[in-house]
Amino acid sequence: MATATSTVKALILRAPGTNCDQETGFAFETAGGHCDYVHINELVERPAMMNDYQILCLPGGFSYGDDIAAGRILASQMESRLFDAISSFRDAGKLILGICNGFQILIKSGFLLPKDEQGLPATLTWNDSGRFIDRWVELKANSNRCVFLRDVEQIYLPIAHAEGKFVARDQAVIDSLQANDQIALSYIQGSQSESIAANPNGSTLDLAGLCDDTGRIFGLMPHPERHIDPTHHPRWTREGLAESGDGLAIFENAIRYFA
Numbered sequence: 001m002a003t004a005t006s007t008v009k010a011l012i013l014r015a016p017g018t019n020c021d022q023e024t025g026f027a028f029e030t031a032g033g034h035c036d037y038v039h040i041n042e043l044v045e046r047p048a049m050m051n052d053y054q055i056l057c058l059p060g061g062f063s064y065g066d067d068i069a070a071g072r073i074l075a076s077q078m079e080s081r082l083f084d085a086i087s088s089f090r091d092a093g094k095l096i097l098g099i100c101n102g103f104q105i106l107i108k109s110g111f112l113l114p115k116d117e118q119g120l121p122a123t124l125t126w127n128d129s130g131r132f133i134d135r136w137v138e139l140k141a142n143s144n145r146c147v148f149l150r151d152v153e154q155i156y157l158p159i160a161h162a163e164g165k166f167v168a169r170d171q172a173v174i175d176s177l178q179a180n181d182q183i184a185l186s187y188i189q190g191s192q193s194e195s196i197a198a199n200p201n202g203s204t205l206d207l208a209g210l211c212d213d214t215g216r217i218f219g220l221m222p223h224p225e226r227h228i229d230p231t232h233h234p235r236w237t238r239e240g241l242a243e244s245g246d247g248l249a250i251f252e253n254a255i256r257y258f259a
């Protein structure tokens with residue numbers, strides 16, 4: 001495990017259709033880490049390379065063209081080809097972050113919420129509008145468990161997805177997520193003008209991000225890597241420059257975790 005003097009390394013996983021890898025790498029490097037971009041086929045061939053990293057990140061995009069359902073194919077590859085490697089990575093106390101398509105992959109592979117005899121306890125499906133939605137949202141962090149959200153209260157980030165509606169199998173799943181403090185990030189009701197829904201996709205409990213029961217695996221639909229520099233804010237010329245973009249804290253928390 002890294003010490004305060006060594007550089008924390010993130011493995012950014014790529015697949016055909018990934019398109020947010022470079023921005024995500026920029027975010028980790030701005031936060032003080034180092035990252036490498038690794039194609040899924042390379043990782044399947046040499047899963048032991050994960051030992052060199054402290055963070056595994058699944059960036060956003062359209063892996064395999066969203067065929068079948070967003071994230072479904074890469075999720076199956078992770079489950080069938082990398083289950084042992086990723087489980088050992090998690091059990092070694094390391095961190096896993098899934099952003100947008102990455103969140104879809106983490107949930108559909110069962111790494112965020114393990115499958116039980118009935119299958120996946122929850123999934124992400126089509127937005128209520130049936131459309132791809134691209135805009136900014138106000139979010140509140142709710143979880144003391146999630147390592148990535150330490151000292152984060154409210155953040156403003158962009159979303160860009162078609163399949164971001166969180167649905168749980170039944171009330172028992174929701175109750176257990178709430179009891180375990182896993183509903184990490186949610187859309188803030190009342191934060192938008194009347195004509196725009198604060199919850200852009202109809203997600204249950206306004207959920208925008210979820211962590212596993214260790215707090216070290218985190219998936220979120222919004223894109224923190226798109227709000228790193230203060231000039232990424234859509235109104236910075238009118239409202240003035242903040243010290244840093246709201247998304248940076250998520251990457252800094254990940255790096256700091258190993259310091």
Ligand SMILES: NC(=O)CC[C@H](N)C(=O)O
Binds near residue numbers: 060063132160161
């Ligand atoms: N920005 C993204 O990662 C998009 C995720 C996915 N392709 C969707 O549209 O739902």
